[in-house]
Amino acid sequence: MRRRFLGDRTAADTPLPLRRQRPRRRFYVPPPMRATRRAPAPIAVQPLGAIAATQLSFLEEVLWSLLGARATVLPALEIPPSCWVAARRQYDADQLLDLVFSRMPLHALRMIGVLNADMFAQGRTFVFGYAHLRDGIGLYSLARLEETYYRRPASDPLLRGRVFRAVAHELGHTFGNPHCDVPHCVMRAVSHIESLDALAPSYCPTCLRRVRRGLVVGPSSAEGLFSRAGALLRRHMPERAAVLYREATQQAPLEPRYHNDLGVALLSLADRTRARVAFLRAAELAGQFPHPYYNLGILYREETGGAEAAEACFREGLARDPDPIAGHRYIAKLYDELFGDALRARHHYRTYIELGGSEVEVVERARALGACH
Numbered sequence: 001m002r003r004r005f006l007g008d009r010t011a012a013d014t015p016l017p018l019r020r021q022r023p024r025r026r027f028y029v030p031p032p033m034r035a036t037r038r039a040p041a042p043i044a045v046q047p048l049g050a051i052a053a054t055q056l057s058f059l060e061e062v063l064w065s066l067l068g069a070r071a072t073v074l075p076a077l078e079i080p081p082s083c084w085v086a087a088r089r090q091y092d093a094d095q096l097l098d099l100v101f102s103r104m105p106l107h108a109l110r111m112i113g114v115l116n117a118d119m120f121a122q123g124r125t126f127v128f129g130y131a132h133l134r135d136g137i138g139l140y141s142l143a144r145l146e147e148t149y150y151r152r153p154a155s156d157p158l159l160r161g162r163v164f165r166a167v168a169h170e171l172g173h174t175f176g177n178p179h180c181d182v183p184h185c186v187m188r189a190v191s192h193i194e195s196l197d198a199l200a201p202s203y204c205p206t207c208l209r210r211v212r213r214g215l216v217v218g219p220s221s222a223e224g225l226f227s228r229a230g231a232l233l234r235r236h237m238p239e240r241a242a243v244l245y246r247e248a249t250q251q252a253p254l255e256p257r258y259h260n261d262l263g264v265a266l267l268s269l270a271d272r273t274r275a276r277v278a279f280l281r282a283a284e285l286a287g288q289f290p291h292p293y294y295n296l297g298i299l300y301r302e303e304t305g306g307a308e309a310a311e312a313c314f315r316e317g318l319a320r321d322p323d324p325i326a327g328h329r330y331i332a333k334l335y336d337e338l339f340g341d342a343l344r345a346r347h348h349y350r351t352y353i354e355l356g357g358s359e360v361e362v363v364e365r366a367r368a369l370g371a372c373h
């Protein structure tokens with residue numbers, strides 16, 4: 001009988017090729033950077049265009065040494081012409097990141113794309129690499145890491161050092177690390193090849209802590225499903241997001257954030273009934289978590305005659321909001337911009353100012369509505 005596989009083949013189906021065994025370490029990794037335990041899932045590697053096999057196997061070594069993660073190297077993908085910006089003769093890194101995300105396997109802890117061509121990001125003439133802080137994806141380009149780009153003789157040691165730094169830096173972003181000001185931390189912002197070479201090949205203690213904390217969250221754990229669902233929702237795929245949020249709530253039924261965000265996904269799918277159930281469940285579990293009350297308020301407000309019920313929900317949320325100034329600003333803007341209710345908007349703008357809120361744009365809007373004394 002022919003077997004059909006719905007997912008990865010199991011170890012019993014295929015003996016692991018030798019290459020998949022722990023890669024031999026051919027380069028120096030500073031001891032504090034070496035992975036201390038095995039990552040809970042592989043990191044997917046997406047070659048964008050043709051990438052030399054030696055480059056891919058070096059990347060596998062880096063992922064193993066740095067994160068204790070196996071690599072799942074996906075088949076190379078031709079970059080669609082829509083990612084190319086002819087006027088700049090460069091690829092658009094944001095589009096490439098979307099492309100990488102669209103290929104991300106569910107079982108992957110993170111995903112990194114690699115290409116051989118120059119790319120840019122908004123506001124930058126070029127970037128060596130690019131990553132998303134929350135969606136688990138990054139990419140880097142070999143183009144400007146090669147000495148030959150600067151019309152100098154090729155150098156393997158230099159190239160390897162740069163790839164290591166670029167990968168550590170971009171994956172560091174995917175663990176929630178923004179750019180770091182600590183001298184020599186590999187998460188420092190880099191603007192040219194000399195500043196990349198000048199980086200220490202290591203994270204500072206704070207950045208390392210974030211990486212290690214993220215490394216224990218497997219993609220099929222409740223928290224892993226929750227964060228992948230968030231990425232799907234941010235990328236306008238509410239249907240797939242709702243499936244993962246639902247799974248997260250089944251694994252961890254007492255976590256209000258999972259129910260709340262499930263409600264948000266359901267609302268994007270126009271399933272108001274189920275969204276309400278999810279928000280109510282989240283509110284029940286909420287403790288000091290205001291979001292489900294705000295979301296219920298929006299739901300009620302959108303129904304005829306629901307204005308009072310909505311305001312009551314907003315008040316419940318505000319009472320739980322650890323940052324009431326931001327809470328009143330949020331509610332005031334909802335009334336002002338979404339519901340066109342100047343009276344209630346004025347009330348919340350006024351409270352925002354009374355509590356010490358002073359953002360110029362908000363205060364100006366409040367004044368325009370007559371909310372200032």
Ligand SMILES: [Zn+2]
Pocket residue numbers: 169173179188189190
């Ligand atoms: Zn960066």
Ligand SMILES: [Zn+2]
Pocket residue numbers: 180181182185186187188203204205206207208
């Ligand atoms: Zn740092």
